[in-house]
Amino acid sequence: MTGTLRSSADLDTRRRKAFFRSWHRGMREVDLILGSFVDAEIDRLTDDELSIYEDFMAESDADILKWVTGETSVPARHDTPIFAKILSYRSSVNV
Helix, strand or coil: CCCCCCCCCCCCCHHHHHHHHHHHHCHHHHHHHHHHHHHHCCCCCHHHHHHHHHHHHCCCCCHHHHHHHHHCCCCCCHHCCHHHHHHHHHHHHHC
């Protein structure tokens, strides 16, 4: 997988920004994990879930990668059902 095949044209502004930020992080591994997640889930996220996801994306790529790979424990505030969903996309990109 090298990037998204999904268009963001049908998304509202807030979801479009989250979509873009998910695919343009800085670390390619995190791009692939969050991008895969957002490709599949962005339409289904409630506004509250989107807020949780936006808060999660505010963290550094290095921290996100450590949490997703299990190198370090995810902080309690990010140990959410959204994080669990993100983890399910980790295996699809072999990180």
